[in-house]
Amino acid sequence: MSSLHIALLQMDVKAGEPEANFAKLEQMLLQAVQADPKPDVLICPEMWNTGFDLEEIQQQADPEGKRTRELISGFCAEHSVNVVAGSIANNVNGEVRNTLYVFDRNGKLAAEYDKIHLFRLMDEEKYLTGGEKIGRFEIDGLPAGAVICYDIRFPELSRRLALDGAKMMFVPAQWPHPRLNHWRTLLTARAIENQMVVISCNRVGQSGDTSFFGHSMVIDPWGEIIVEGGEEETILTAQIDLGEVDRVRSKIPVFQDRRPHLY
Numbered sequence: 001m002s003s004l005h006i007a008l009l010q011m012d013v014k015a016g017e018p019e020a021n022f023a024k025l026e027q028m029l030l031q032a033v034q035a036d037p038k039p040d041v042l043i044c045p046e047m048w049n050t051g052f053d054l055e056e057i058q059q060q061a062d063p064e065g066k067r068t069r070e071l072i073s074g075f076c077a078e079h080s081v082n083v084v085a086g087s088i089a090n091n092v093n094g095e096v097r098n099t100l101y102v103f104d105r106n107g108k109l110a111a112e113y114d115k116i117h118l119f120r121l122m123d124e125e126k127y128l129t130g131g132e133k134i135g136r137f138e139i140d141g142l143p144a145g146a147v148i149c150y151d152i153r154f155p156e157l158s159r160r161l162a163l164d165g166a167k168m169m170f171v172p173a174q175w176p177h178p179r180l181n182h183w184r185t186l187l188t189a190r191a192i193e194n195q196m197v198v199i200s201c202n203r204v205g206q207s208g209d210t211s212f213f214g215h216s217m218v219i220d221p222w223g224e225i226i227v228e229g230g231e232e233e234t235i236l237t238a239q240i241d242l243g244e245v246d247r248v249r250s251k252i253p254v255f256q257d258r259r260p261h262l263y
Ligand SMILES: O=C(O)CCC(=O)C(=O)O
Pocket: 119, 122, 148, 149, 150, 151, 153, 174, 175, 176, 179, 182
């Protein structure tokens, strides 16, 4: 089976209010699994537990991601779904990482990925520690990868995931105005150049002067947008077919035609 139902939890995130964010996320997770058809995979936005209240991030980050892991693991096992738990602020011995977890239908941790590229425009590198490993994993036996937000500006990373076999790529984000054009263009380019499905989940709402536009979207390997949100808090759904990845890759055999010894 190569098709999956996906649910994107396009939520608002209250900066510096983990309790409110955990409550909101739990409510949206429950709402998502009540849909018919029930989704196979749910995805949450970036740093949904704390937002980017970076000056307070040491205190607010989830110690070793424990609370998040317990919540998501229990939820996955109870509802037999996979969750790409967006990312969270994760305090590992005093180093805060922007960590993405993936849990499978049995509640087992399938992947852990720390955002590699920290966003200097927002001083992330002053408060967070960047990851050192790429995020490649399987969902229901299907090859997948993940990057986080700013990571999509680095095409080498998505290409590496594709070369390592990923046919779909998850992208949790907190991407604000006025860069909607960058968001849509970069996501679409990553889908077209790697001939893979791109599944993104961006937050909505306001934090200080920054306004987040949502527009979470799923893009097929031909670069067509299957579903795209607006600027409201909502759950979006889409069905993806990884068989399409194989069809596009055999029609335009980009991976066969690469000449990496020249670049
Ligand atoms: O690259 C961008 O324009 C947004 C990136 C960003 O907000 C982030 O990675 O936190």
